[in-house]
Each structure stands twice: as structure tokens, then as C-alpha cells.
Amino acid sequence: MLILHENMESGNAYKVRLLLSLLETPFESIQYDVVAGATRTKNYLTNINKNGRIPVLQFEDGRCLPESNAILYYLSQNTKYFPTDTWEQAKVIEWMCFEQYSHEPFVAVAKFILTMLPENTSRRVEIPTLHEKGNTALQIMEDHLCQHDYVVGKTLTIADICLYAYTHKAHMGSFDMSRFPAIKAWCSRIEKEENYTEMYYDL
Amino acid sequence: MLILHENMESGNAYKVRLLLSLLETPFESIQYDVVAGATRTKNYLTNINKNGRIPVLQFEDGRCLPESNAILYYLSQNTKYFPTDTWEQAKVIEWMCFEQYSHEPFVAVAKFILTMLPENTSRRVEIPTLHEKGNTALQIMEDHLCQHDYVVGKTLTIADICLYAYTHKAHMGSFDMSRFPAIKAWCSRIEKEENYTEMYYDL
Numbered sequence: 001m002l003i004l005h006e007n008m009e010s011g012n013a014y015k016v017r018l019l020l021s022l023l024e025t026p027f028e029s030i031q032y033d034v035v036a037g038a039t040r041t042k043n044y045l046t047n048i049n050k051n052g053r054i055p056v057l058q059f060e061d062g063r064c065l066p067e068s069n070a071i072l073y074y075l076s077q078n079t080k081y082f083p084t085d086t087w088e089q090a091k092v093i094e095w096m097c098f099e100q101y102s103h104e105p106f107v108a109v110a111k112f113i114l115t116m117l118p119e120n121t122s123r124r125v126e127i128p129t130l131h132e133k134g135n136t137a138l139q140i141m142e143d144h145l146c147q148h149d150y151v152v153g154k155t156l157t158i159a160d161i162c163l164y165a166y167t168h169k170a171h172m173g174s175f176d177m178s179r180f181p182a183i184k185a186w187c188s189r190i191e192k193e194e195n196y197t198e199m200y201y202d203l
Numbered sequence: 204m205l206i207l208h209e210n211m212e213s214g215n216a217y218k219v220r221l222l223l224s225l226l227e228t229p230f231e232s233i234q235y236d237v238v239a240g241a242t243r244t245k246n247y248l249t250n251i252n253k254n255g256r257i258p259v260l261q262f263e264d265g266r267c268l269p270e271s272n273a274i275l276y277y278l279s280q281n282t283k284y285f286p287t288d289t290w291e292q293a294k295v296i297e298w299m300c301f302e303q304y305s306h307e308p309f310v311a312v313a314k315f316i317l318t319m320l321p322e323n324t325s326r327r328v329e330i331p332t333l334h335e336k337g338n339t340a341l342q343i344m345e346d347h348l349c350q351h352d353y354v355v356g357k358t359l360t361i362a363d364i365c366l367y368a369y370t371h372k373a374h375m376g377s378f379d380m381s382r383f384p385a386i387k388a389w390c391s392r393i394e395k396e397e398n399y400t401e402m403y404y405d406l
Contacts, residue, residue, distance in 0.1 A: 050343050051305055063290075067304075070297035077289050086280050087266070093296075094273035101270075101303050102254060140253050 002027040003058040005048055007034050008200040009116065011108055011165035012068040013055040019075050019161050021197035027057075035116060068165075069096040072158040081158050091152045095159040098137070099166075106134035108166045110173030131175065138170065138180055145182035149189065156193060164190050169199065205230040206261040208251055210237050211403040212319065214311055214368035215271040216258040222278050222364050224400035230260075238319060271368075272299040275361040284361050294355045298362040301340070302369075309337035311369045313376030334378065341373065341383055348385035352392065359396060367393050372402065 004020070004027050006013035020027050032038040032054055040052045049056045049066040056066045057074075065071050073096075076082035083089050110130040113123045141163065144151065151159040168187045171177050177184065190196065207223070207230050209216035223230050235241040235257055243255045252259045252269040259269045260277075268274050276299075279285035286292050313333040316326045344366065347354065354362040371390045374380050380387065393399065 050346065051301065053305075065293055065297060067297040067300035069300050070293050073296045074289065074293035077292075086277065089280075090268055090273050090277035093276045094268060094270040097270035097272050097299075097303060098254065100300060101308075105304075105308075143253065 001060065004029050005032060005039075005056040005058065005064075006030070006054050007032055010034070010054055011111075011169060011199075012104070014199045015068045015161055015165040016055050016057060016071050016075070018165070018197055019072055019081065019158065022081065022156075022161075022193060022195050023075065023079060024195055025075070069100060069158075069162055072096070072162060076158045081156065081161070083153055083157060085153075088153050088157075092157055092159040095151050096162050098140075099162050102140075103134070103137040103163065104166055106130045106137060107170050107173060107175065110134060110175065111166065111169060112173075114174055115172055127174070130173070134170070134173070134175060135179075138167070138175065138177075138183065141167065142180045142182050145186045149186070156190065160186075160190060165199075204263065207232050208235060208242075208259040208261060208267075209233070209257050210235055213237070213257055214314075214372060214402075215307070217402045218271045218364055218368040219258050219260060219274050219278075221368070221400060222275055222284065222361065225284065225364075225396060225398050226278065226282060227398055228278070272303060272361075272365055275299070275365060279361045284359065284364070286356055286360060288356075291356050291360075295360050295362040298354050299365050301343075302365050305343075306337070306340040306366065307369055309333045309340060310373050310376060310378065313337060313378065314369065314372060315376075317377055318375050330377070333376070337373070337376070337378060338382075341370070341378065341380075341386065344370065345383040345385050348389045352389070359393065363389075363393060368402075 002025065004013070004016055006016070006029055008031060034054060038044070039049070039054055045052055048058070048064055051066060053066060055068055055071065056064050057071045058064050065074060083092060110127060113121060113126060117123060150156055151163060164187065167183060205228065207216070207219055209219070209232055211234060237257060241247070242252070242257055248255055251261070251267055254269060256269060258271055258274065259267050260274045261267050268277060286295060313330060316324060316329060320326060353359055354366060367390065370386060
């Protein structure tokens with residue numbers, strides 16, 4: 001059986017759980033306390049991911065695949081969640097790159113600071129900048145989703161799954177999501193998918 | 204003819220120039236002064252890239268593809284620079300994600316601060332942290348390249364092209380590259396490729 005090395009509070013891990021659920025693919029979850037350093041042990045760095053991050057998908061033969069978006073790519077091949085048209089494939093990769101570079105470092109990190117660190121953490125000073133840059137990313141999504149039901153093409157792809165993960169929990173990082181009605185409608189569409197699964201918890 | 208919206212000092216743009224050169228694909232280059240805001244004009248944001256970044260590859264029919272790694276993906280389809288095996292494809296995506304998330308924000312930004320901003324910029328305070336995180340990424344590459352001639356599989360792929368761009372100019376961000384002999388040997392292998400092209404300048 002597939003093993004997912006992960007953490008329930010990670011949107012990056014949730015991307016993979018969501019796709020596995022949509023695909024009705026069974027897997028075993030192994031949870032790591034990332035804040036406590038459980039992914040920085042010698043064993044983890046040597047055998048699971050040299051970069052010390054979750055999620056990692058491990059196959060029955062022991063091979064490990066890190067990077068949430070690479071896992072989405074692998075699992076979606078020859079399924080309806082990855083387009084067959086090369087241009088649409090490239091647009092999926094484009095939006096996944098956008099997520100990793102222009103969205104996740106702000107939207108996810110605001111949530112992390114406000115929900116995972118102590119209330120008196122000095123990192124709260126980062127929040128205004130994270131909100132400014134995160135809102136820029138969310139506005140780009142909003143403008144796009146005003147004109148499109150899904151991020152690429154006319155159906156759900158891994159580009160949606162990738163962006164949905166941290167976007168639908170952005171309020172936990174104190175983003176004002178009432179500014180983004182098209183994002184809200186898109187989230188509702190995704191949540192109606194057969195075999196959709198929620199993240200573990202909410203605040 | 205293809206149009207590359209870019210800047211000569213951008214490693215992300217150079218990735219695309221290098222692959223276009225290897226493929227012997229002609230293109231027109233349009234240069235933007237990013238620091239002066241040339242990619243934040245209304246025209247650029249509306250017609251080229253809503254995210255205000257370079258590089259963007261524009262096709263003859265006007266379609267635009269942003270995100271350097273998405274451009275690499277698109278251009279490499281059905282060429283020897285993208286593997287046919289699904290596992291190797293996923294490993295290429297994994298390393299491109301690694302580059303965007305764990306390498307470029309440190310290795311590229313150190314170069315940017317030290318070569319593109321005024322000598323008295325307050326951003327020089329970021330350099331020690333950028334070096335610490337960038338060296339972690341470079342060490343992961345070094346350990347991998349000690350055992351492999353290329354990043355994925357046995358030949359040059361877009362994973363190499365992606366990682367090579369900022370790595371081979373990391374010294375411009377004051378990274379001590381003498382620590383990484385396997386990276387140096389790998390760079391030399393890439394530089395011997397037929398139709399290899401250099402970045403525009405060096406310091």
C-alpha cells in the first residue's frame with residue numbers, strides 16, 4: 001500500500017490526500033510533528049526526503065517522491081485530473097509554479113504563524129507583508145476565476161487541487177476572503193466533487 | 204516567431220534561452236528593466252503576465268506562457284530533454300519544485316541583492332540567512348551529483364537546465380562554490396553540450 005509521510009495541518013499534504021480520495025486510492029498515513037523537528041532526523045533525511053519536508057509519497061518498492069506538486073503530477077497521469085492537451089498541461093504546470101512561488105509562501109505561512117506558533121511569536125511582524133503578497137496572489141486567482149469555472153480547461157485538474165489546499169483555509173491566516181467571491185464559488189464547486197474529502201480540522 | 208519577454212540578468216529567463224538554444228529554436232528577445240518596474244505596467248499586466256514577472260514565452264498566435272519551469276516543460280515535450288518514463292517525469296517535476304521553493308529564493312536573491320541593488324541597500328542584512336538556506340540546497344544537489352551525472356536519469360533534462368541557471372552563477376551571490384566539486388563537474392558537463400549558450404555576462 002502507498003504510504004503518505006505527512007502532517008494533518010499541512011495544506012501541501014492535504015493536496016495529496018484530496019487527490020488520493022478523488023481517485024479512491026487507499027493509502028497509509030504516517031504523521032510527523034514538523035515543528036518539533038520530526039522530519040529533520042537522520043533517518044528521515046536519509047531514507048525519506050533529503051530536504052526534510054513533508055509530504056512524501058512512498059511506494060511499495062520503497063521509492064520516495066517528495067514535493068506535493070510532483071506527487072500530484074505522478075498520481076494524475078492517465079486520469080481525468082491531468083489534461084491530454086500539451087498547452088493545457090503547460091498551463092497546469094504554470095499554475096502549480098505560481099502556487100509554490102507566489103501563493104504558498106504567503107498564504108500558507110500566515111496560517112502557520114497564526115495557528116501553529118505561540119501567540120507571542122516574534123514572527124507576527126511578518127503578517128502585514130504576508131497579507132499584502134498573499135492578497136496579490138488571491139486577486140490574480142479571483143480575476144481568473146471570474147471568467148473560468150476551473151483554473152485550466154473546463155474540468156477539475158491538479159491545478160485546482162494544488163491551489164485549493166491553502167486557499168480554502170486562507171481565513172485561518174486572517175485573510176479577508178469576503179473580497180474574493182469567485183474564489184468562494186470555485187471552492188464550492190470543488191467541495192461538491194464525488195469523493196471530495198475535507199482537511200482534518202478548522203479554526 | 205516566438206517572443207521571449209525577459210531580462211538578460213535573470214536566471215529564470217536564461218533557463219528558457221538555454222533550452223531554446225539547445226533545441227536550435229529561433230526567438231525574438233524583448234528586454235525589460237524589472238527593477239525599474241517595466242513588468243508592472245498596465246499593458247504588461249493585462250497582455251503579457253498578470254503576475255508581473257519575467258520570463259514569458261509568447262507564441263505567434265499571441266498566447267502567453269509565464270513561469271520558467273512551465274515554459275521548460277512545454278518546450279521539452281517530445282524532445283530528449285523530457286523523459287518518457289512517468290517516474291522520471293515526476294522526478295523532473297520534483298527537482299523543478301525543489302528549485303523554485305528551496306533553491307531559487309535564496310541562491311537567486313543573494314545574487315540579486317549583491318549585483319542589482321545599490322551597495323548600501325538595507326537588504327544586505329538578508330545575506331547570512333540566504334547563504335545558510337542556499338547552502339542547504341546546494342549541499343542537497345552536491346550529495347545527489349556525487350552519485351549521478353545528471354539530476355534525473357542518465358542524460359540532460361530540463362531538471363538540469365532549471366537547476367543549472369542560478370547554480371552556475373551562485374558565486375555572484377558570494378556563495379563559496381569550492382565546497383561543491385560535484386556541482387562544478389556537472390556544470391562542466393552541461394557546458395560541453397552541443398548548442399550550449401552562456402548567460403550574457405558575469406562579474
